[in-house]
Amino acid sequence: MNDPSAEHVLIAYATTDGHTRRICERLKQVMESLGRQVTVVLLSDASALDLRGFGRVLIGASIRYGHHQPIVAEFIKQHQALLESRPSAFFSVNIVARKPNKNTPETNPYCRKFLKSISWQPRLTAVFAGKLDYPSYGFVDRQMIRLIMLITKGPTDPKAVLEFTDWARVEAFGREFCALTA
Template identity: 50%
Template sequence: MSHILLIHSSVHGQTVKICEYMKQKAESQGVKVTLATLADNPSVEGFDKVFIGASIRHGKHRPALYQFIEANKEKLEAVPNGFFSVSLVARKPMKNTPETNMYYQAFLKQSVWQPQVQEVFGGNLDYQFYGPVDRNIIRFIMWITKGPTDPHTKVEYTDWDKVDNYVQRMIDA
């Protein structure tokens, strides 16, 4: 039985929700999964596979993600690995793949690591959950990108069938 380390970097919790779902799905197939937050700087030692999921905040992945990757590049490359990004931009059909998502492409350019199993998932939009500053910034971004701006909007853009597919790719890696 393989043992997967699944690391998450999340701001508002959707990436954590996706990782918890992935853990449940993989474990239902007999795979052991350990969840860890990037903030705890987890050790990648002793795992057969390592996967990382990170959300976008104001158009960028967090600097800690790149620091972790730089510090663990050789260990990441020594085992089957993968990365997925979670963003509201990925709600759009022409921006929901690693090849077409500008944030994922920026990640690949900035990162010293090129993950083997790659994916992009839509995030969660919940204006009432955000603080006033984030709410206004996100509403402005959504206005620019022709998304919902009603301050009572709550919609999850995560395609769970796509997540299921990624879990299978993660297991098969």
């Protein structure tokens, strides 16, 4: 490629408890192993960058109480033309994706709802199961998440720390994203 920026990837993310950042860091490792230069940044800091300097853009966002953070849709709306002008993708991180019948963009209710709510249609999408870390949550969040888990037949032990992320799927997504053509 003649344009060095075509090999520069921006991974911009929104996270609540930090697990989405871990996923972004793993994606960065995969992409760097494929010769890409990768910048990982919070979505709240991404608008301060000159986004035209990136040949690819990947947006990742976690779910809390059924919703992505508002900044995700705001960033997409503000930069939609740029996202549509180059290979770009989106991934969602949520605990519901721990279930085999809810772990794809087509079957995950939160990802489907979000993609219907925005006008940008990413060229590639993924859903990854996140991490449940009861001890790190405040009292109210811990109780609310335990109630949600009770209703959805998930783990409710308040001492439980469970990572549901399929790292092989994360790595495969990183390779697939790098293979997108302009």
